Amino acid sequence: MTAVSERKRVTAALVVIGNEILSGRTVDANLPYLAMFLGKLGIRLMEVRVVPDIEAAIVDAVDALRRKMDYVFTTGGIGPTHDDITAASVARAFGRKLVRHPEAERRLLAFYPPERRTEARMKMADTPEGAELIDNPISVAPGFVVENVHVMAGVPKIMQAMLDVLEPRLVGGAVVQSRTLVVFAGEGDMAAGLAAIQDRYGDLEIGSYPFFRMDKPGTSVVVRGEDGPRIAVAMAEIEAYCASKGVETREEPTFG
Amino acid sequence: MTAVSERKRVTAALVVIGNEILSGRTVDANLPYLAMFLGKLGIRLMEVRVVPDIEAAIVDAVDALRRKMDYVFTTGGIGPTHDDITAASVARAFGRKLVRHPEAERRLLAFYPPERRTEARMKMADTPEGAELIDNPISVAPGFVVENVHVMAGVPKIMQAMLDVLEPRLVGGAVVQSRTLVVFAGEGDMAAGLAAIQDRYGDLEIGSYPFFRMDKPGTSVVVRGEDGPRIAVAMAEIEAYCASKGVETREEPTFG
Numbered sequence: 001m002t003a004v005s006e007r008k009r010v011t012a013a014l015v016v017i018g019n020e021i022l023s024g025r026t027v028d029a030n031l032p033y034l035a036m037f038l039g040k041l042g043i044r045l046m047e048v049r050v051v052p053d054i055e056a057a058i059v060d061a062v063d064a065l066r067r068k069m070d071y072v073f074t075t076g077g078i079g080p081t082h083d084d085i086t087a088a089s090v091a092r093a094f095g096r097k098l099v100r101h102p103e104a105e106r107r108l109l110a111f112y113p114p115e116r117r118t119e120a121r122m123k124m125a126d127t128p129e130g131a132e133l134i135d136n137p138i139s140v141a142p143g144f145v146v147e148n149v150h151v152m153a154g155v156p157k158i159m160q161a162m163l164d165v166l167e168p169r170l171v172g173g174a175v176v177q178s179r180t181l182v183v184f185a186g187e188g189d190m191a192a193g194l195a196a197i198q199d200r201y202g203d204l205e206i207g208s209y210p211f212f213r214m215d216k217p218g219t220s221v222v223v224r225g226e227d228g229p230r231i232a233v234a235m236a237e238i239e240a241y242c243a244s245k246g247v248e249t250r251e252e253p254t255f256g
Numbered sequence: 257m258t259a260v261s262e263r264k265r266v267t268a269a270l271v272v273i274g275n276e277i278l279s280g281r282t283v284d285a286n287l288p289y290l291a292m293f294l295g296k297l298g299i300r301l302m303e304v305r306v307v308p309d310i311e312a313a314i315v316d317a318v319d320a321l322r323r324k325m326d327y328v329f330t331t332g333g334i335g336p337t338h339d340d341i342t343a344a345s346v347a348r349a350f351g352r353k354l355v356r357h358p359e360a361e362r363r364l365l366a367f368y369p370p371e372r373r374t375e376a377r378m379k380m381a382d383t384p385e386g387a388e389l390i391d392n393p394i395s396v397a398p399g400f401v402v403e404n405v406h407v408m409a410g411v412p413k414i415m416q417a418m419l420d421v422l423e424p425r426l427v428g429g430a431v432v433q434s435r436t437l438v439v440f441a442g443e444g445d446m447a448a449g450l451a452a453i454q455d456r457y458g459d460l461e462i463g464s465y466p467f468f469r470m471d472k473p474g475t476s477v478v479v480r481g482e483d484g485p486r487i488a489v490a491m492a493e494i495e496a497y498c499a500s501k502g503v504e505t506r507e508e509p510t511f512g
Contacts, residue, residue: 019463022301023434024291025478026465031306035280045278047313050287050304053463057303080444081464082451112444120447139473155466178279188336188368191376195338207275207309208337209282210411217395222281 010043010173013065016050017058017076017086018154029156030075037163042172043071053077058089066093066149071170076154078143080120086151087144091128094146101127104142111140135165174226179235180252183242186210186217193241194221201234203227220252266299266429269321272306273314273332273342274410285412286331293419298428299327309333314345322349322405327426332410334399336376342407343400347384350402357383360398367396391421430482435491436508439498442466442473449497450477457490459483476508 014034020026028050035045046069051057058077066072077086091098104125112121124141127133134143134150136158143152143162152162183190187210198206204225211218221238223231235251242249270290276282284306291301302325307313314333321328333342347354360381368377380397383389390399390406392414399408399418408418439446443466454462460481467474477494479487491507498505 016304019461019480020465020478021287022291022304023295023432023480024288024301025434025436027288031277032280032283035278039279045280046308048272048278048304048306052302079464079466080447082447082454083461083463116442116445118444118448120451121444124444155468157468176279178281180281186372188374188377188380189372191336191338192374195376198338205275205339207339208335209276210335212411212413222276224275224279 008173010071010171011046011069012038012043012071012073013047013049013069014045015058015061015065015072015074016048016154017053017074018050019052019083021050021076022052030154030159033156033160034073034075034163038071038170038172039176041167041170042175043170044176053083053085055085055089055092058086059093062090062093062149066147070148072149074149074151075159078124078141078151078153080118080124080141084123087126087128090146090149090151093149094128096128096130096146098126099129100125101131101133101142101144104133104144107140107142134162137161137165176224176226177228177231178222178224179231181221181223181235181238181242182250182252183219183221183238183247184216184249185219185242185245185247187219189245189247190219190221190242193245194238197234197237197241201225201230204231204234206234206238264429266327266427267302267325268294268299268327268329269303269305269325270301271314271317271321271328271330272304272410273309273330274306275308275339277306277332278308286410286415289412289416290329290331290419294327294426294428295432297423297426298431299426300432309339309341311341311345311348314342315349318346318349318405322403326404328405330405330407331415334380334397334407334409336374336380336397340379343382343384346402346405346407349405350384352384352386352402354382355385356381357387357389357398357400360389360400363396363398390418393417393421432480432482433484433487434478434480435487437477437479437491437494437498438506438508439475439477439503440472440505441475441498441501441503443475445501445503446475446477446498449501450494453490453493453497457481457486460487460490462490462494 127144131144207222209220383400387400463478465476
């Protein structure tokens with residue numbers, strides 16, 4: 001078994017494609033789902049970009065991120081309409097031709113009866129040359145993978161099904177665990193103590209998030225890291241620090 | 257009065273700063289709020305980046321976007337704790353020194369009684385040299401502006417109050433209006449007609465968003481543009497097209 005500290009940190013980025021997110025019309029639900037999903041596999045979501053349905057914007061984002069990250073995921077823009085330009089844009093980002101994928105075409109032909117086999121729908125079989133398909137158990141039209149870029153649907157239900165399909169081929173590193181302590185005091189009253197504890201736990205990430213509950217300030221302190229027992233020790237130190245200041249705390253049930 | 261077509265397109269980007277968004281722990285609520293808020297002022301949100309609490313990541317995002325966009329907004333990372341590094345990162349992005357802002361310091365000293373005046377809290381008065389403050393009517397610690405970059409709190413209630421403070425100084429262009437037609441048919445059945453209509457209305461943006469309601473596919477068709485009467489004409493064409501195909505439609509009440 002590889003020791004935790006020797007395991008590689010595996011990174012990912014998400015490109016959310018769509019004017020409807022940038023106009024505020026649709027609230028993206030894929031970011032938090034993907035973050036949790038990847039987190040469980042030991043893959044860290046390190047950056048998200050939301051870009052409009054404009055080829056140059058998609059190409060720039062995909063191209064920048066595929067060079068920096070182990071995995072890139074995209075959501076949105078793979079439907080049949082004129083504003084669905086993700087496949088063409090990803091082809092452009094890789095300098096590949098956009099071609100009709102024979103297996104994708106076969107699936108669409110098998111699914112749609114002749115009167116519903118519009119050219120627009122058949123366009124959903126176009127992928128960059130050499131792409132591998134991602135099965136779509138919900139509505140047939142597949143996503144695809146080119147090198148480290150995974151192109152998925154934007155509809156959350158379909159995106160989630162595609163992630164389940166992808167899961168066996170995603171290779172993560174150490175899983176980040178986290179524990180959260182709710183502290184009933186303002187961030188500023190805790191800051192010096194937290195900073196001192198963070199200094200002694202360089203391998204952990206201690207985050208501090210203010211909230212207001214019934215107009216009183218509070219702080220969620222989140223300790224994240226790869227080593228559960230070490231997190232427990234740091235948590236105990238934070239609890240002791242709070243107790244020494246007469247501040248009430250409560251551990252939040254861990255989720256994700 | 258300037259004709260709509262002569263008015264400048266004014267663009268904006270948002271940088272969401274914080275590990276808690278990238279871990280999926282916290283769902284960002286600032287993107288849709290900012291998008292709608294700016295939209296009403298005639299400022300178009302063109303890109304969003306979510307980055308972790310890592311200086312190089314914040315610097316890269318701010319620096320890339322401030323050069324491409326009229327306005328850049330950031331949310332998060334301006335509190336008192338060790339993981340709040342936005343001010344230092346923005347200073348770095350502009351090659352400016354991080355200095356204690358005298359007016360910000362005065363406000364914090366006036367607000368916090370001596371026993372709560374921690375050095376951590378006073379750090380919230382540090383801004384890049386030459387920054388202008390953004391008032392914080394909720395919790396005092398201000399945001400700030402450097403050139404076209406507007407640094408705001410991450411807590412939605414505070415971010416929203418800061419936007420209200422900023423509103424008089426934000427100069428927009430033509431306001432984008434939108435209307436939505438709910439079409440009770442799959443996207444692929446509408447795609448050819450929509451594409452043909454889009455071709456004839458190059459000044460409008462016709463977006464098509466699939467949904468499932470009681471397991472039946474539907475499509476929200478959104479027409480966006482600067483010219484209301486022209487949007488109405490395009491909408492009527494889309495309705496007529498749907499009617500010609502025997503497809504039921506319903507206009508959705510406009511929001512935002």
